[in-house]
Amino acid sequence: MAKNLKEVLTDCTLCYHSCGTRVTVEDGKAVKILGLESHPLNKGRLCPKGEAALDNVYDPNRIKYPMKRANGNWERVTWDHALTEIAQKLLRLKEQFGPSVLGVFSGSIGVENLEMAGLTQRFKAAFGSPNFFSVESICYRMRIRTRQITFGKYPTEELDSKLYILWGHNPHQSDFPLMLAIEENLKRGAKIVVIDPKKIPYADRAAMYLKIRPGTDGAMALAMIHVIIDEKLYDKGFIDTYTMGFDKLTEHMKKYTPEWAEKITWVPADDIRKLARLFATTKGAGIYQGTCTQDQTANGTQNSRAFSVLQVITGNVNIPGGWVISPRLKLGNVGMEVEGEPLGADEYPLFYEVWGRKSPYGVVTCVPESVPEKIKAFLVVGGNPLISMADSNAFREAFKKLELLVVHDLFMSETGQFAHYVLPACSHLEKWGLAYSYNVCHCLPYLMLRKKAIEPLYESWSELKFYTELAKKLGMGDKFPWKSEEELVAFELQPSGLTFDQLLNEHPEGAYYQKKTYGMGTRGFSTPSQRIELYSDALEKVGADPLPTYLEPHRSPLSTPELLDKYPLILSTGNRNLYYTHGQFRGVKSLKNMSPEPLAEMGPETAHKYGINSGDMIIVETNRGRVKMKARVEPRVAEGVVLVPHGWPGEANANLLTDTECREPIMGYPEIKSLLCAVKKASETTIRFSLIL
Numbered sequence: 001m002a003k004n005l006k007e008v009l010t011d012c013t014l015c016y017h018s019c020g021t022r023v024t025v026e027d028g029k030a031v032k033i034l035g036l037e038s039h040p041l042n043k044g045r046l047c048p049k050g051e052a053a054l055d056n057v058y059d060p061n062r063i064k065y066p067m068k069r070a071n072g073n074w075e076r077v078t079w080d081h082a083l084t085e086i087a088q089k090l091l092r093l094k095e096q097f098g099p100s101v102l103g104v105f106s107g108s109i110g111v112e113n114l115e116m117a118g119l120t121q122r123f124k125a126a127f128g129s130p131n132f133f134s135v136e137s138i139c140y141r142m143r144i145r146t147r148q149i150t151f152g153k154y155p156t157e158e159l160d161s162k163l164y165i166l167w168g169h170n171p172h173q174s175d176f177p178l179m180l181a182i183e184e185n186l187k188r189g190a191k192i193v194v195i196d197p198k199k200i201p202y203a204d205r206a207a208m209y210l211k212i213r214p215g216t217d218g219a220m221a222l223a224m225i226h227v228i229i230d231e232k233l234y235d236k237g238f239i240d241t242y243t244m245g246f247d248k249l250t251e252h253m254k255k256y257t258p259e260w261a262e263k264i265t266w267v268p269a270d271d272i273r274k275l276a277r278l279f280a281t282t283k284g285a286g287i288y289q290g291t292c293t294q295d296q297t298a299n300g301t302q303n304s305r306a307f308s309v310l311q312v313i314t315g316n317v318n319i320p321g322g323w324v325i326s327p328r329l330k331l332g333n334v335g336m337e338v339e340g341e342p343l344g345a346d347e348y349p350l351f352y353e354v355w356g357r358k359s360p361y362g363v364v365t366c367v368p369e370s371v372p373e374k375i376k377a378f379l380v381v382g383g384n385p386l387i388s389m390a391d392s393n394a395f396r397e398a399f400k401k402l403e404l405l406v407v408h409d410l411f412m413s414e415t416g417q418f419a420h421y422v423l424p425a426c427s428h429l430e431k432w433g434l435a436y437s438y439n440v441c442h443c444l445p446y447l448m449l450r451k452k453a454i455e456p457l458y459e460s461w462s463e464l465k466f467y468t469e470l471a472k473k474l475g476m477g478d479k480f481p482w483k484s485e486e487e488l489v490a491f492e493l494q495p496s497g498l499t500f501d502q503l504l505n506e507h508p509e510g511a512y513y514q515k516k517t518y519g520m521g522t523r524g525f526s527t528p529s530q531r532i533e534l535y536s537d538a539l540e541k542v543g544a545d546p547l548p549t550y551l552e553p554h555r556s557p558l559s560t561p562e563l564l565d566k567y568p569l570i571l572s573t574g575n576r577n578l579y580y581t582h583g584q585f586r587g588v589k590s591l592k593n594m595s596p597e598p599l600a601e602m603g604p605e606t607a608h609k610y611g612i613n614s615g616d617m618i619i620v621e622t623n624r625g626r627v628k629m630k631a632r633v634e635p636r637v638a639e640g641v642v643l644v645p646h647g648w649p650g651e652a653n654a655n656l657l658t659d660t661e662c663r664e665p666i667m668g669y670p671e672i673k674s675l676l677c678a679v680k681k682a683s684e685t686t687i688r689f690s691l692i693l
């Protein structure tokens, strides 16, 4: 019998890169997935996760129908039943305590998933709550904010560069598109520099490798600025024409010598000088700061400021290979305004607002302490905060106190296990959406339709259907006017210059929505001074240092030497693993075979000191908790440092080690890249855990 065959060009959402894919659908079932050759990000290639996407979509452990927790068991209910009860509860809580007791959360999936993020934001606003949380308050937004206050807009690094400074960023694990681009550019003579406590693969091919102490990157960046000013290596013409505050910067930087930085960073002063010279004398050089590495430390905002200043004083702005401000994609706003400020806005005002530009996000590290007084109901759509957010112990205890926890997901996540209702979500192949690649994907103004390739499996619903139907039950159905997913996407596209039809029929492979331009233009920068602000009034206004500074991690050999007896080693959590995205895909066999278990990495001398060999089960412990993992003795890791991956469940959950108390002071991000820990071999007596999730 002739089979009903079709090929659908769409994107991959197994991580936020949104690579292009070619999906073969046979009689309604997706049977093959390939990389899309014409897609500028992945050029026909897929990473192992992308290749295994169909195993994830058809994983038999998908949630198949709505479930309600009753007397400790899961009970199958209808969508209507679940939504009716959820709505009743929400209305009662609203009446009793006001709308802001509802918090909503969408995870990394929701960062680049415009519909999920937009609809989640819209839902809480329609309900009347300002409390929208997402990974934005632990990842990446800090750099956007910091570049905004410096440049007015947000410049990004490019795929193609002459000099890649990989500053706590490991493309082989976390950034497949950049890895492909670097390979091409290496052939054209591009250079790499790696600044990392681990000698990552690109360090073997780098012009320089600097083995830095975790959490001290800011000190090194300051010393580089010092050298560039001291040796007059800066781009005077660029600075005079486009910036303000250079005089104050010059004065301020005098004390930050490479010798000062060497004591803090473990990086020899001469190497810092050498790197400063290499960077300053390369036009078309870019700092590729870790996508979250540099945010999750005590000096996060100031790290990003120092990197911005480095790009600026060397004139590496709006030139190929530097940081480039591209025209922004204009889209119909699915979100909605709401009265009131989200949690954390008072404590971390710069995260929330700058120059009247407000962000919809609250600060997620403030959530546990706000339950149950301020937050009583929580809705999680496309995230797994119970193990992905810092301090799982605090999140778990807080979630237990909620009157209502609802999770919309493809799988029974760790967060789902604590929920009152778990609702089945569509995978990316089962719904329409927009795939865009600007923010995190290195300045590529490219847009594609995420096409519905197959019908929703089981009883799963898209975010649009879920929010629309729940809104109806809450008496606010008019706030969700879209009749279909296609209509919603067409609405989003309206201001963009591209239409739904064009993207469906003329450019199923995607299209550039704008042409990338270089050069400085004549309109000035959209800061109050219309110049690039090396001296930041916005920082001064919130009581922070207007010029780049350095703050030592709150727990470190320098700031808390008294803790070293108990916790002698430096801990950095969350190095990425090519085969997984955070807590996802542990059920996909092909991926699990490649990376079957979590490995805590440390150097040979460190391991020897504690009698640890590769393969031993060990306990890693902080003041907050402990995890059990297999040790991997790895000469590539700096001695005295322990690297622990995140996203693993149960007693290997790295966020049992982290806490919400250690926070970056300006934006409230958790410090999870530089803590103190102890390690020991696991023995019978230490295997029992009091705090197992």
Ligand SMILES: Nc1nc2c(c(=O)[nH]1)N[C@H]1C(S)=C(S)[C@@H](COP(=O)(O)OP(=O)(O)OC[C@H]3O[C@@H](n4cnc5c(=O)[nH]c(N)nc54)[C@H](O)[C@@H]3O)O[C@H]1N2
Pocket: 015, 016, 108, 139, 167, 168, 169, 170, 171, 173, 174, 175, 195, 196, 197, 198, 200, 212, 213, 214, 215, 216, 217, 289, 290, 291, 292, 293, 294, 297, 572, 574, 575, 576, 577, 578, 579, 580, 581, 582, 643, 673, 674
């Ligand atoms: N496969 C996969 N890809 C992903 C993800 C995933 O879960 N899986 N997650 C995505 C997301 S949401 C994000 S935010 C990004 C994260 O992307 P990044 O933040 O860039 O993380 P990595 O690429 O793992 O690189 C981190 C590197 O920093 C080093 N490092 C650790 N602490 C420090 C430090 O204090 N200073 C310096 N200089 N280096 C340090 C580590 O040794 C490691 O080599 O990855 C994205 N891509």
Ligand SMILES: Nc1nc2c(c(=O)[nH]1)N[C@H]1C(S)=C(S)[C@@H](COP(=O)(O)OP(=O)(O)OC[C@H]3O[C@@H](n4cnc5c(=O)[nH]c(N)nc54)[C@H](O)[C@@H]3O)O[C@H]1N2
Pocket: 106, 107, 108, 109, 135, 138, 139, 292, 381, 382, 383, 384, 385, 387, 388, 389, 390, 408, 409, 410, 411, 413, 425, 426, 427, 428, 573, 574, 575, 581, 582, 583, 584, 646, 647, 654, 655, 658, 672
């Ligand atoms: N210790 C430590 N912790 C970290 C980090 C670290 O470096 N160290 N990194 C942090 C960073 S940068 C980030 S971004 C966060 C990520 O944190 P999260 O985004 O919370 O983590 P994920 O495990 O990716 O959770 C995504 C969930 O969405 C579900 N999902 C996937 N697709 C869909 C969909 O289409 N619809 C719906 N409704 N659900 C879907 C998945 O099944 C999964 O359960 O983790 C953070 N946690």
Ligand code: SF4
Pocket: 012, 013, 014, 015, 016, 017, 018, 019, 042, 045, 046, 047, 048, 049, 050, 051, 176, 177
């Ligand atoms: S890097 Fe891999 S998982 Fe991420 S979008 Fe591309 S193919 Fe998918």
Ligand SMILES: [Mo]
Pocket: 108, 135, 139, 140, 291, 292
């Ligand atoms: Mo992230």
